[in-house]
Amino acid sequence: MLKNFGEALKSAFKKVANAPFVDKSLVKEVVRDIQRALIMGDVNVSLVLKVSKKIEKRALEEKPPKGMSNREHVLKILYEELSSILGEGRELPLKRQRIMMVGLYGQGKTTTCGKLARKFQKRGMKVALIAADIHRPAAYEQLATIAERINVPVHGGIEGRKAEEIVKEGLEKFSRYDVIIIDTAGRHSLEDDLIDEMKRIASIAKPDEKILVIDASVGQQAGKQAKAFNEAIGITGVILTKMDGTAKGGGALSAVAETGAPIIYVGTGEHMDDLEKFNAARFLSRLLGMGDLETLMERAREVAKGKEKDLEEKAKKMMSGRFTLIDMYEQMEMLSGMGPLNKIMELLPFGGKMKDDDIYAAQQRLKKFKVIMDSMTKEELENPSIIKSSRIKRIARGAGVEAKDVKELLKQYNISKKMMKSFSNKKMQRKLMKQFKLS
Template identity: 40%
Template structure:
């Protein structure tokens, strides 16, 4: 399935995704005269006529005013892209000397500073890398480029990893977790996400609303908890947050809840009274863990704000919110440095399930375009049962890539989450390659193709050559699915591309099912035929691909990349 996803990046080309409205526009009847064109702008003494270009400029300016964060969107992806480009320029240099290294580090430092990482942190990182990459002390023949890349990777990981683990709740053992954070950081929503995540893991979570400062706080928590079917406690009448917190914790302890989450009032570092209130709630409830919720787009103020919370409460972990668009990412680094606490989750959207466990190395790896194949394997294992994988790979090896197989893989892909997020796990892929809104467009395109396949017969879905359909049959499929003939033709064209890709693989699976023998036949040359050219270039060509395959332990683990099948022993 992994290789299928590689090729799917080309097939689901969002630049070719046209709007459904444009597709569904009926053709003009030839016997009907065209309507008289209306002027684009109404003229009046108060409103002079504006040419088209000026009108567009005015509309664009108004749109920017309505969306103040538009200029900052995808800056996290730009940070990774800037660092990747700096490393790529160094790799393309004929000779890696002090000047090349200095230029590379300056570009990386500039990218981090533009992403609101604190200046002292950037300066320290630059000094550490220079100390590690000492050209005079390196042995002759050492791969300087690889050493520099690893040094940058390690320093970014060190920025985000304080070196101490966070408290982990345990089932059947009551734990109290207290949430603190700035006003508007998404703390109340994050409480529900945190509870829902652990509920899916078999915990019995509960929510206590001790936020009596913000109007509507209890209503919001009540609404979120009801949707997630999580028990909650709060009061419209009581104004003492300490009393509410104590009563809520005692009640849920009696009800055998093993994860009691206390939501507190949002506060600012200058609000001494609210910080005193936070200390009182912490003393009364004695939480096992205090989580600091931070808005990922807060910027340079993140360090000071996080430091103020650390002084008032024993912050043990950090959750970064709003990482789905306009987060610069530097605030995450600064918050870790200020609190000396690890980031445990990141919020990637408004929905309750848009909540990811934060793992430092995969995060930095994806940020630098190095991918996260282990995370990708986990996602594939989650959506595709292991017992189905040998059967699928056997069919593909026999050359029977059918529309039904394509349909099943589309289903698996949609289950894996946002497409851009999945593709960012591939080595060499940059989030900058995904335009704004491309996730929704790509998912809409996949669903459109699946709707078309729903109108096909079993014989057509299981055929190894559905492209021989007659024109009249294609028209009937279009009518039955409510799509245009052009959509059906596009879907068949995408199928043809994927079928051709599999024919290039030339996989040979032994009859005895020994997967290790099959993977010995697999090499970088075969893999390079199915990987998109731009991605192969970013991976360093066939040589870089060979290095990647070696990192995964050779043939045994390449079988996991192909379908998660293992040895077969």
């Protein structure tokens, strides 16, 4: 089931990535795929509908930012909306607090108690542990061993005591400690007596954080578990363990959706330091098996920074007829770094379809041109026609290049200028502006 869930999401992403173009019917189809995938992943239906509607609306209504193709844009929306289910990752605050750990048997609660204790301890806080799992014979010893290893006191292991009594004693004993972490019992499945015990512990401990610990391989059961724990005591955060294994952790998406509580940390091994802050981008990339998601998001952020808005404005300015060496430099700089603007490149002086090699060559040439331009005066940059042989020699000397390099730059400038002129007619302009939107 889990595999199907991940696979279904992945195939929806792939569909967008591989489609010849992204149109309304493709968007609708992909949204249906996403719905199916989420439902398969045991995410609750009303949430599925909410998310998928939002994806569809945004994909159909929002214009891609300049420099981003439709396809990339839809992928970005899919990604953003799925991340929004996961929510903003948060770290536990560094303050005095009580933390109660819950979860089924074998999920990693006891181990994670130690990891959390270590995390606070490393930041200079006084931490203590309470072993409230009275059901498993060796539960106290396991926590005590961990506590000893990280040099933290632990209360528990007293024959004949109820779990909530141990908690009460522990809270009194450790009243001067900053952080108290309570380990509780788990079962193979949720039973009423376990739920009752959990509630009693929670009402005595009044924990600031109630953390659900889920093994990454739990899969679709995670949603049901999370729901039950959440209804019993209210979950404030999720820790996903065993992310160092092969499981992708798809179930976590359901758990988070079900409880509204974010994933705080992920466990990445059996050692006390193997606890990492949750990263939604990394998590989704892994879940979907698409390593390039993060790259895509980085690009999206760059676009958002307004790089491409600049590009459009500059293009307008250039097409208005004024075209200096500075403009050319900027144009080259933009083009050399912008893969997806292939269509514009075909139209522009340095254009043509750019392969990686070409882009590299263009970047090298750009570097050389920049060095040369650095040796020019402002006057020369703004009015290159005054650059004749004596100036060429001076510039070449200053830049440490040969005269022919300076001439090459000027030649390139003249070609660009001519092409820019041809763009100043309205029809060409419209064509070019259209290309900006399509890429």
